[in-house]
Amino acid sequence: MTGRIAFQGEPGAYSHQACRQAYPKMDALPCRTFEDAIEAVRRGDADLAMLPVENSTYGRVADIHRLLPESGLHIVNEAFVRVRINLLGVPGAQLSDIREAYSHLVLLPQCARFLREHGIEGRISSDNARAARDVAAAGDRSVAALASELAAEIYGLDILARNIEDSTHNTTRFLVMAREPDLRRRGEAGMMTTFVFRVRNIPAALYKAMGGFATNGVNMTKLESYMVDGSFSATQFYADIEGHPDDANVRLAMEELDFFTSSMKLLGVYPADPTRRKFG
Known part of the structure; x- marks a missing residue:
């Protein structure tokens, strides 16, 4: 494409x-x-x-x-x-030169063991790629970025250490x-359907709404709730299920869901990534 x-x-x-x-x-x-x-x-x-x-x-x-x-x-x-998180430095820098490493707030804790073992202070940047760009611009051999191999390629930095994240998964x-959906496709690894919904204000509404997926053998891989417009009483649920709405079991489960919900919106029907099982 x-x-x-x-x-x-x-x-x-x-x-x-x-x-x-x-x-x-x-x-x-x-x-x-x-x-x-x-x-x-x-x-x-x-x-x-x-x-x-x-x-x-x-x-x-x-x-x-x-x-x-x-x-x-x-x-x-x-x-x-x-x-895969890499330690990126200016050309000619060595791992032993690095005293500070910049990256996004969520990346720094993921490399805590490596940084501690090498006596490197983690510093917060607004974006890991921005950190790589800033390191390249500064030209300081004692400062590095935690970022992707692609960032090293784009900003002309050396990869001083590869795959330094604490978790290997x-x-x-x-x-x-x-802009437009495509409901005609069928993926070799199966299909996924994503939707959001709100349950009716009746006792055990969520339990009853979910019952149709269990009885029809539809695997729900994700169900999360979140507040709407900051209200503690307005809760919306986000769900991923395996299958296509045209599948008989999915159709029956969605019909039962509709009975117990005040609103439901389909966000997408799409092929499952072939690596889903590996990473799931």
């Missing part, structure tokens, strides 16, 4: 890596915020948006579940990307968004 794919962050960010990995023929469009990436697709400046939704180490990506239902876009694919799941 050709065209443009939007992502949040600077060139070299892990979302940029996800774009290159999943859509190598598309031009990646960096955007300042998730909202900007979504708007780029809505305006037609990009064909797709690559949005991270969860990480195996630090959990759900903030704000994404709130943005998806109101985005006006549809999930058309998912991608699982292994997060650090993986981020991304959702690919488009």
Whole structure:
């Protein structure tokens, strides 16, 4: 597929890596915020948006579940990307030279053991790719960035140490968004369906709403709740299930869900990433 794919962050960010990995023929469009990436697709400046939704180490990506239902876009694919963190320094620097390492707040704790063993102080940057860019601009051999191999390539930095993250299974799941849905496809690794819903104000409504998935043999891989508009009484649920709405068992489960909900919105029907089982 050709065209443009939007992502949040600077060139070299892990979302940029996800774009290159999943859509190598598309031009990646960096955007300042998730909202900007979504708007780029809505305006037609990009064909797709690559949005991270969860990480195996630090959990759900903030704000994404709130943005998806109101985005006006549809999930058309998912991608699982292994997060490999590298120590990047200016050309000629050695590991023994490094005294400080900059990166995003969520990356620093993931490399705590490596930083401690080498006497390196972790410093917070707004973005890991931004950290790499700043290190390249400063030219200080004692300062490094924690970022992707792609960031090293873009900003001309040396990789002083590879794969320094404490956890060997650090993986981020991304959702690919488009202006139009495509319900005709069938994936070789199966299909996923994502939706949000609110239950009716009756006793045990959530329990009853979920019953149809159990009785019809539909595997629900994710169910999360979050407040709507800051209200403690308005709760929306986000769900991922295996299967396609046209599948008989999924259709029956969704019909039962509809009976116990006050609202339900389909966010996407898309092929399961072939590596889902490995990372799940």
